[in-house]
Amino acid sequence: MTPLRMMIAPMVALCCAVPASAQTAPVRALAQLTPPGTKALRVSTPAWREGADIPFENTQYRGNIFPGLRWAKGPAATRSYAIIMQDVDVVRDGVRRHALHWTMVNIPATVTRLQVAMPAEGKPAGSSYGPNYKGQAQPYLGPRPPPGLKHRYHIQIFALDTLLTLPTEASYADLIGQMRGHVLASGETVGLGQADPTVQR
Numbered sequence: 001m002t003p004l005r006m007m008i009a010p011m012v013a014l015c016c017a018v019p020a021s022a023q024t025a026p027v028r029a030l031a032q033l034t035p036p037g038t039k040a041l042r043v044s045t046p047a048w049r050e051g052a053d054i055p056f057e058n059t060q061y062r063g064n065i066f067p068g069l070r071w072a073k074g075p076a077a078t079r080s081y082a083i084i085m086q087d088v089d090v091v092r093d094g095v096r097r098h099a100l101h102w103t104m105v106n107i108p109a110t111v112t113r114l115q116v117a118m119p120a121e122g123k124p125a126g127s128s129y130g131p132n133y134k135g136q137a138q139p140y141l142g143p144r145p146p147p148g149l150k151h152r153y154h155i156q157i158f159a160l161d162t163l164l165t166l167p168t169e170a171s172y173a174d175l176i177g178q179m180r181g182h183v184l185a186s187g188e189t190v191g192l193g194q195a196d197p198t199v200q201r
Contacts, residue, residue: 033158033179034186041187042072043157046116054153054191060144061196067142068116074109074159075184081107082130082158082179087143087193089151100172101141101153103130105164131170143193150192159185 044050047058047067058067074081085102107127115122120139123129132138145151160182166174 033176033183035183038183039075039159039185041074041157041159041185043069043155043187043189044071045069045155045189045191048191051190052192053150054143054193056196059142059193059196061199064140064142066114066116066118066140068114068118069155069157069189070113071157071187073112077161078109078159078184080105080109080160080163081111082160082164082175083107083155084158084175085140085153085155087145087151087153089145089149100132101143102132102138102155103172103175104128105130105166105175109159128166130166130175131172136169143191145193145195147195150194153191153193154188155190156186156188158183 045067048054054067056062057065069083071081083102083104084100087099087101088096090097090099104123104127107124111124111127114124118140120129123139129137129139132141134141143151143153158179160179161184162182164175164178166178
């Protein structure tokens with residue numbers, strides 16, 4: 001199985017699937033990682049309002065500029081934060097799948113903000129990039145949906161009571177497996193990505 005197919009393989013057991021017609025229905029990817037009653041983290045980006053369109057500058061169509069991210073501090077037992085960004089509206093072979101765009105782990109518990117236009121090498125000390133659909137240890141990879149309906153992009157933050165030790169060839173399953181049972185709090189922000197009408201096809 002190629003890395004691309006591995007990262008966008010169906011995640012029925014891990015993520016909340018929705019019918020293709022439910023373009024505006026809420027999706028809470030990986031919701032079962034957070035036990036009921038767990039504190040919710042406020043998550044936001046200065047680049048767009050919650051649920052609004054993602055600027056093209058923050059997509060692969062124009063510059064792939066990191067939008068910036070901030071979140072509320074986790075519980076006192078937090079040792080690190082992990083970030084997962086997914087497109088939940090990919091349809092391949094008639095099946096709805098989640099495309100993994102960006103992951104970052106072991107963000108220090110003292111960090112609750114990532115700067116706008118953060119360069120790939122500018123991540124917080126001690127943190128590391130995880131896998132996305134292009135491969136291992138990949139920095140932010142913004143939206144690039146095909147023409148058609150807008151896609152929902154979920155950026156989730158997880159406060160963990162541990163540090164993760166991902167293998168060199170870490171998969172999405174490896175990441176989720178290590179996080180399971182260690183989530184103290186979580187939150188997300190959602191933006192809508194669309195094809196750039198100025199791009200010639």
